[in-house]
Amino acid sequence: MSGMPGHTGGAVLTADEPSAAGTASAGDCSIVTRGLTKRFQGGQVAVNSLDLAVPRGSVFGFLGPNGSGKTTTIRMLLGLVAPTSGSWELLGTPMPAGVSGVLPRVGALVEGPAFYPYLSGEANLRRYDAAGPSADPRTAGMRIGLALERVGLAAAARKRYRAYSLGMRQRLAIAATLLGPRELLILDEPTNGLDPQGTREVRGLVKEIAAEGTTVFVSSHLLAEVEHMCSHVAVMRTGRLVAQGPIAEFRELRAGEAVRIRVESPDTAEAAAVLAALGLDEIRLGDAEVSAELGAEAPERICAALVADGVAVRGLAVQRPSLEDVFVGLTGKGFDVDG
Amino acid sequence: MSTVSGEPITRRGAGRGAGEDVNGDVGGAADGDTGVGAAADRSAGVGGAADGDTGVGAAADGGAGVGAGIVGAGAVRTAGGVRTVSPARVMGAPRAWLRLLGSEVGLTFRRPRNIVMLAVLALVPVLIGIALRTFGGPGGGGGGTAIFEQVTGNGLFLTFVALSLLVQLLLPVSVAVVAGDSVAGEAGIGTLRYLLVAPAGRTRLLAVKYANVVVFCLAAVTVVALSSLLVGLMLFPAGPITLLSGGTISLLEGVLRIGLVVLYVTAGMAALAAVSMALSTLTEVAIGAVAGTVVLVIVAQVLGAFPQLSALQPYLLTSWWNGFDGVLRDPVATGEMGQGLLAFAAYVVVFGSVAWARFTSKDITC
Known part of the structure; x- marks a missing residue:
């Protein structure tokens, strides 16, 4: 594995270098953990010497199957659960001593929405706003209104939470993270319970917030979600960090190895012959399609060759190795199966 | 090394x-x-x-x-x-404290369940008043029911009767419901984690929650006192009050002395609230803390009923709740009430410490 362990913006760190991030300087990181470990009563180790480094300004995907320790990690970061050992910093401040100074600048969605069912959405947000030590009550109405508008709940502001749908509840929880100017958002499975439209909106919102300079730390068990939103990724598996780094470097891990070209055509045999003539390897014939490793060949030349040979080309696509392949390689398993 | x-x-x-x-x-x-x-x-x-x-x-x-x-x-x-999260860092500005307290109090008094409880507390003196009006005093009473018999002579006494009856169980139960729910209820529906992430500060949140419960205690006792005062004045004659010690005081001074009783009973309920909140920090199931408090009250009352266990009585919270007879003497006999207040303070300190120790160190996993 290449890269400089001391630099968080550097290469993907894998389990081969367990102490690498542990010696990393805090640098310009929004979240740094060193050997963070949580052993629950009964001996179950939920998180095992976690060394995370989340660069400031990144959209950081915290990926792992359900039960891999993501939520426990987030609870430790926010001071809800005391680690058995290890230390951590948020926004450059050692925790948990800095809780009261740092958390007002952090918005958090932890393990789904939780509100008072007999209060309206607006009253619920006012309640959480009142709980903080430094929010200005004079601007509360305005900030709450803006947050509700941002998640598309302005029309339902006065409706009781009890009457909210699952998607509305999730939106309200996201609105609660946007009540003030935040330097860091910690979002635990933010698209849970949302329909495809809502999921798209949340992704858009995350990008928008990140564009304003806020670091977003988003946990998910869905690879596609992380792939769509994130600039950096960390992968958890059974309480351990398997890898972390910029998402582009995850892609490069398999680059060159498996970029394939796929040709849709009814004339599969002819197409395969053309590909073979061009010297492509690993040719596979499918149902009305043929694929091969692209190698150094230019896709447009392949297209031209196919057309020149009279092959009916209905579609042509370059397939880069999916992140899923990379992650499956790292974790040894698919993502929705681990317990 | x-x-x-x-x-x-x-x-x-x-x-x-x-x-x-x-x-x-x-x-x-x-x-x-x-x-x-x-x-x-x-x-x-x-x-x-x-x-x-x-x-x-x-x-x-x-x-x-x-x-x-x-x-x-x-x-x-x-x-x-x-x-050891330093309390000083968690404290924050007084205004922020007041805002959080306002939020807590608003939440408590907007909650339908609590409104119903207060309504029931207001209703019981009405029932007692009607019963006494209809059937007269409980007849042939010994020393213990002296106050009881006075009601038919002066409506003001209904307040003392209602408070001494309700302080046995109904007031403690309603206080237990609010105090027992205060931490465990929020943990149960998950709002506790968002309050702490806000960050409310654990010490600050616990202190504000306790202050809120004390406000509820005061409200509950006041509701009983006001309701019985109104009903008493409507159903029975009113006028100067004959005290237990023989003298008389004016109606106005009688009302002021009811105010003293309200404060004393509130203090007794606040002591119970400390016990209930300590239980509330031990569980995520609010009903467990509420039921636990009620069981403790009943056990204490049973223990207090045995003459053989009289040595225990000064240490039982329940023994002191009724100790407000002193206001019906001239001058106000402060001895028993003073001891009662000391006992209440001791309970608040001990159980408040338990609640604090537990709440500031606990893992919030729900």
């Missing part, structure tokens, strides 16, 4: 042994358990691995060992750090 794991120390021992053999027994450090022992007595400088140049030497021969050392140091720091 770091004794987190025997392995790195042993490895360092081996390294030193090979490199610079200071005095014979370092060689022993190379084999397993003795390595740790040798490290402990530091004769060969092996134990100093964590401090100074030996540490650097160790770093050269094994990254894993250093990693473990760093983790170990962190562990010591945080294990202490999490348990």
